[in-house]
Amino acid sequence: MEERELRRTILKDILAKKTQGTLRLDAYHQRMSTALGEVELTRVRDDPYVHFGDVLQLVHLESGHVVAGDVSAADPRPGEESCAATAATEVRAPCSRNTFLLLKYQPDAAAPLEPYYYDDTLRYGQKVRLALNPAALGEATTADGGSRPLVLFSKAQSMIHYSKYGRKQLVGLTVRSSYDSVWQVLTPDPSHRVVSEGVEVLAGAPIVLVHTQTQQPLVVDVDQVYPNEFGNERELSARACTSKGSKQVSEQTAKGIMKGSVPRVENSLNYFAFITGEKVEALPASSRGNDGGAGVDDALSAIVGELSCKAGALSLLEKKLVTLSNERSELPADELPLVLRQCGCTALGDAGIAALAAKFGTHKRGVVNAGALLRALRAAPVA
Numbered sequence: 001m002e003e004r005e006l007r008r009t010i011l012k013d014i015l016a017k018k019t020q021g022t023l024r025l026d027a028y029h030q031r032m033s034t035a036l037g038e039v040e041l042t043r044v045r046d047d048p049y050v051h052f053g054d055v056l057q058l059v060h061l062e063s064g065h066v067v068a069g070d071v072s073a074a075d076p077r078p079g080e081e082s083c084a085a086t087a088a089t090e091v092r093a094p095c096s097r098n099t100f101l102l103l104k105y106q107p108d109a110a111a112p113l114e115p116y117y118y119d120d121t122l123r124y125g126q127k128v129r130l131a132l133n134p135a136a137l138g139e140a141t142t143a144d145g146g147s148r149p150l151v152l153f154s155k156a157q158s159m160i161h162y163s164k165y166g167r168k169q170l171v172g173l174t175v176r177s178s179y180d181s182v183w184q185v186l187t188p189d190p191s192h193r194v195v196s197e198g199v200e201v202l203a204g205a206p207i208v209l210v211h212t213q214t215q216q217p218l219v220v221d222v223d224q225v226y227p228n229e230f231g232n233e234r235e236l237s238a239r240a241c242t243s244k245g246s247k248q249v250s251e252q253t254a255k256g257i258m259k260g261s262v263p264r265v266e267n268s269l270n271y272f273a274f275i276t277g278e279k280v281e282a283l284p285a286s287s288r289g290n291d292g293g294a295g296v297d298d299a300l301s302a303i304v305g306e307l308s309c310k311a312g313a314l315s316l317l318e319k320k321l322v323t324l325s326n327e328r329s330e331l332p333a334d335e336l337p338l339v340l341r342q343c344g345c346t347a348l349g350d351a352g353i354a355a356l357a358a359k360f361g362t363h364k365r366g367v368v369n370a371g372a373l374l375r376a377l378r379a380a381p382v383a
Contacts, residue, residue: 031072031229034138035097041277049200050122050274052102053143053283055133057094060220061206061271066091067220067236068098069132069150069173070228082174084164085152087220087234094277096136097230100152101145101283102274103129105182106375115198116318116378118308122274125197127184127212132173143283150174153181154211154218154238166224168237169216182212188271203276208266211238217270241269296359299352300380303345310344317343317377321370329371333357336368 044053058067065087073084088098105127107114117123134146145151150173155161157169174181186208187196201207209218216238224235242265307313320339325331331339337353360373 028229035071035095035136035230037096037135039094039096039099039133039135039141040279041094041099041275042279042281042283043203043276044120044280044282046280048202050102050203050276052104052120052122052128054274054276055094055099055101055141055283056203056277057099057275058130058209059273059275060087061273062268063087063089063220063222063234065089065220065222065234066098067100067152067272068230068233069136070097070230071132071136071150071173073228075172080174081176082153082172083150084226084228085172085236086226086228087236088230089233090231096133099133099135101131101133101141101143101149103131103145103149103151104379105129106378117198118304118314118378122185122201123197124185124187124199124201124207125193127182129177129181130183130209141283148175149177151177151181152183153178154214154216155180156214163221163224163235163237165226166221166235166237168221168239169214171218171236171238179213183218184210184212186210188266190265201274204273206271206273208270209272214238216240217266218272219270222269241267295352295355296376297380299348299355300376302348302352303340304377304380306345306347307343313344314377317345318374321374325370329369330362330364331368331370331373333361333366333368 039055041057042055044051050056059065060067068086068088068091070084070086075082091098102122114127115125117126122128129149130152131145131149132151133141134149135141137146137150139146152171153174153176154169154171157167161170162168163170185201186193188206188208210216211218217240218236218238219241221235221237226233226235303317304314307317317339320343321331324335324339336357337350340348340353356373357368360369360376361367362369
């Protein structure tokens with residue numbers, strides 16, 4: 001009798017968990033269906049370049065492996081808020097876990113020496129964040145990467161941060177928007193990196209993705225197996241893979257360059273490419289709440305739209321906002337209309353200027369936060 005009651009209790013518990021969907025097998029099937037849901041690669045413009053807002057894949061050119069996320073492999077340590085990023089070896093079709101979105105990097109403080117491009121085309125030398133498709137988290141795919149973008153990051157190798165199996169520099173995914181998640185897109189040839197800065201990046205063209213905090217390029221450790229729920233994948237890390245350099249030394253000697261005066265070139269293990277789709281489609285703009293009114297958005301768009309048509313006007317406005325403000329990025333509100341007029345902005349009326357002064361005002365009366373205004377101008381769409 002006791003055994004019968006015990007079996008009945010266990011069966012009732014299993015049936016209740018199955019009804020609620022809390023069985024381990026049900027949870028596994030749900031994770032697989034979310035992570036492996038097919039996604040169509042798209043691009044926002046009908047041209048051969050890579051754009052912010054494209055649904056794309058990051059492919060390792062040497063092996064053909066595709067960078068992917070494993071949101072179920074979360075770091076158990078408190079405060080880390082990160083999960084694993086791997087290189088998927090068997091990719092039959094683009095899916096939620098192996099597609100990404102490009103996000104523009106906007107520095108917290110004004111950086112006048114760092115070029116900023118107002119259009120949505122990716123360029124060599126530009127700093128970006130790479131966000132996992134929000135569909136991998138069960139959210140709708142939006143251009144801003146979802147409610148809490150899960151972005152690719154890396155940390156310098158230390159006693160507490162290192163890759164799981166290879167013990168090299170850690171690469172993973174995190175919801176933190178710190179400088180650890182900023183990467184720079186460079187051309188593979190170091191001798192062309194200066195002249196190529198600002199040139200549009202073609203879809204499928206080889207690139208080197210360098211972590212800006214540690215200056216180490218992304219690499220797939222093709223010999224390091226990373227077992228997980230999706231099979232035996234490969235581990236990601238950040239380090240420069242260089243050859244012995246005999247060919248480079250011979251070329252330098254033939255050109256009259258002293259041996260060792262030029263740094264070694266990363267080899268093909270550091271080469272990646274952004275792959276986009278054929279379908280032209282713009283993603284929904286944002287899934288997060290907008291903290292500004294329509295008047296402020298219209299004013300910002302009007303400024304960017306008018307000044308972008310005038311050569312050097314936007315750059316001049318950036319320089320004036322930086323140079324005329326003090327060390328705390330404070331600018332007198334009564335100087336804002338004069339600055340805009342000097343840069344060639346004549347279409348914005350008094351109501352728009354008042355909306356900007358109210359939105360970006362500080363706790364001090366008659367003072368505008370020039371740094372916040374500059375960041376908002378960089379993020380504003382063209383009217």
